[in-house]
Amino acid sequence: MLESHTKLDIDWEWFNDRLDRQDGCERIPAPHLALKQQIAEGEKHYNLDNCAHHVYTSEIFRDWLPEDFLSSEGYTGEVLIKVLEHPPASFTEPHTDGYGSVKRKFKLDKDACMKRLWIPCGDYKIGHALFIGEWNVIHNYSAGDVYNITPWQNTLHSGVNAGVELRRTMTITGTVDGS
Amino acid sequence: MLKQDRLDIDWQAFNKRLDLLDRCECNAGPLLEHVFDKHNIDTLDLSDSLKDLLNKLNSEKQIYTSDTFVDDLPEGFLGRNQIDPKSTLIKILGLPSGTFTFPHTDHYTNTKKQFGLPEDAIIKRLWIPCMDYKFGHILCLDKEVVIDYSAGDVFEIPGNIMHSATNIGIENRRIMTITGAVVA
Numbered sequence: 001m002l003e004s005h006t007k008l009d010i011d012w013e014w015f016n017d018r019l020d021r022q023d024g025c026e027r028i029p030a031p032h033l034a035l036k037q038q039i040a041e042g043e044k045h046y047n048l049d050n051c052a053h054h055v056y057t058s059e060i061f062r063d064w065l066p067e068d069f070l071s072s073e074g075y076t077g078e079v080l081i082k083v084l085e086h087p088p089a090s091f092t093e094p095h096t097d098g099y100g101s102v103k104r105k106f107k108l109d110k111d112a113c114m115k116r117l118w119i120p121c122g123d124y125k126i127g128h129a130l131f132i133g134e135w136n137v138i139h140n141y142s143a144g145d146v147y148n149i150t151p152w153q154n155t156l157h158s159g160v161n162a163g164v165e166l167r168r169t170m171t172i173t174g175t176v177d178g179s
Numbered sequence: 180m181l182k183q184d185r186l187d188i189d190w191q192a193f194n195k196r197l198d199l200l201d202r203c204e205c206n207a208g209p210l211l212e213h214v215f216d217k218h219n220i221d222t223l224d225l226s227d228s229l230k231d232l233l234n235k236l237n238s239e240k241q242i243y244t245s246d247t248f249v250d251d252l253p254e255g256f257l258g259r260n261q262i263d264p265k266s267t268l269i270k271i272l273g274l275p276s277g278t279f280t281f282p283h284t285d286h287y288t289n290t291k292k293q294f295g296l297p298e299d300a301i302i303k304r305l306w307i308p309c310m311d312y313k314f315g316h317i318l319c320l321d322k323e324v325v326i327d328y329s330a331g332d333v334f335e336i337p338g339n340i341m342h343s344a345t346n347i348g349i350e351n352r353r354i355m356t357i358t359g360a361v362v363a
Contacts, residue, residue: 039349045277049232089232091277091347094315126282127343129324131315139324158315160347162279 002136002152004145008069008119008170012143015064016121016168019083025058030084036095039156046093053090056083070172073146074115078106079174083121086161086168094131097153102173113178118147119170127163184260184333186307186355188253194309194353197271202247205273208240233281241273243353257359260333262303266294267359271309272344274316274352279345282319285338290358305357306334315348 018024030053037043061081062070070079080102086092099114108114118130120141130138133155138147149157161167197203211225211234225233248269249257257264268290274280287302296302306318310330318325318334320342325334336342346352 039276041276045275047277049235050277087229089229089236089279089281093277094347094349124322126319126321126341127279127345129317129319129345129347131317131347134314135327137317137324137326139319140322156314156349158347160279160315160345162282162319162343162345162347164282 002132002138002147002149004141004147006072006146008065008144008146010065010144012121018064019056019085019121019168022056024060024064025056025083027054027056027085029053030055035093037093038095039093042093046091050089051091051093053087053092054085056085070174073117073172074176075172075174076177077175079172080105081170081172083168083170084159085166086159087166088127088161088164090161092159094156094158096156097149099153099173106175108175112175114153114173115148115150115176116153117170117172118149119172120145121168121170122166125163125165125167128161128165128167130157130159130169132157182328182332182334184256184305186253186256186331186333188251188331190309190330197243197273197309197353203243203245203271205241205243208237208242208272210234210237236278239275239278241271241275243271243273245269257357258362260303260305260357261362262305262357262359263362264359266290266296267357268293269355269357272354272356274344274346274354276315276346276349276351279347280343282341282343284341285336287338287358290360294360296360301361302338302358303361304336304338305355306336307355307357308332309353309355313348313350313352315346316350316352317345319343319345 035051120143122143124140132152211230249267308328308330312326312328321340
């Protein structure tokens with residue numbers, strides 16, 4: 001089972017409150033491109049009804065993190081920080097990660113060495129889970145638990161809010177030293 | 180929730196039987212307003228858009244029923260699980276990819292109604308996956324998430340604990356529920 005390797009120790013109540021108020025960030029519908037449909041008959045099962053969610057973006061998310069957090073995780077340059085918000089009854093369809101949007105945004109080489117962290121912004125609630133491959137199900141976590149999901153970028157994974165409360169997760173994606 | 184037994188039948192043949200609708204019938208999952216068996220859904224203040232989405236997802240599910248499901252169980256199975264065969268309701272829930280059951284607690288209203296049981300009857304529900312665990316197929320039970328099961332593993336779901344099941348994978352999922360009055 002995939003374990004969190006460290007803690008992003010910030011005031012998550014404060015963080016979520018800022019998101020609620022869109023203070024220093026923007027809440028937009030997740031782009032349709034997020035529907036990657038890499039599975040057979042994907043569009044039949046996963047569509048803009050059950051995969052509709054929002055994403056928070058900000059140029060200053062980095063400033064909301066502890067000063068040494070990104071460097072302690074090995075990030076060497078630009079990072080893209082997003083917060084995904086899934087309402088009850090919404091999913092991220094099974095997909096793999098190519099980090100295409102990050103590479104395009106920062107004009108990175110296709111073979112740039114990348115790292116993605118997955119961090120829940122709230123404690124585990126019933127119905128909230130991240131599936132990675134056949135045997136990894138991330139659940140029963142606390143806000144700020146940090147999971148490095150980079151090794152599973154080519155493994156089918158999906159996320160779900162099959163619960164009754166809003167679910168927010170942060171992803172941090174950027175370049176790291178390949179050596 | 181503990182795995183408490185095994186239902187050892189030929190699951191491949193059983194699933195084939197469902198595929199062929201052989202001695203069983205299949206209906207779409209009920210609309211929320213017809214889900215009498217599940218407490219919580221009707222008490223939550225759900226937005227109209229969420230209700231619409233849940234109804235859409237429910238309509239994609241399949242509910243298989245049959246007069247012969249109970250008789251087809253191996254001899255002694257209900258007895259050793261303290262369930263009265265005369266008041267047993269068996270359903271198979273088909274969850275296509277991208278569907279789930281909304282978190283709920285169980286009130287067993289359908290079973291009580293069908294068999295004329297009193298409101299305070301002691302009821303037991305067994306939850307049995309019809310196929311081995313696959314990516315995206317979980318059962319959420321309060322803080323517990325059940326994976327790594329095999330077809331035929333028998334779990335008992337306490338009715339008062341909120342639970343939900345998901346299929347956020349790529350293969351269809353089927354679950355058998357056996358609900359009946361507990362033998363004194």
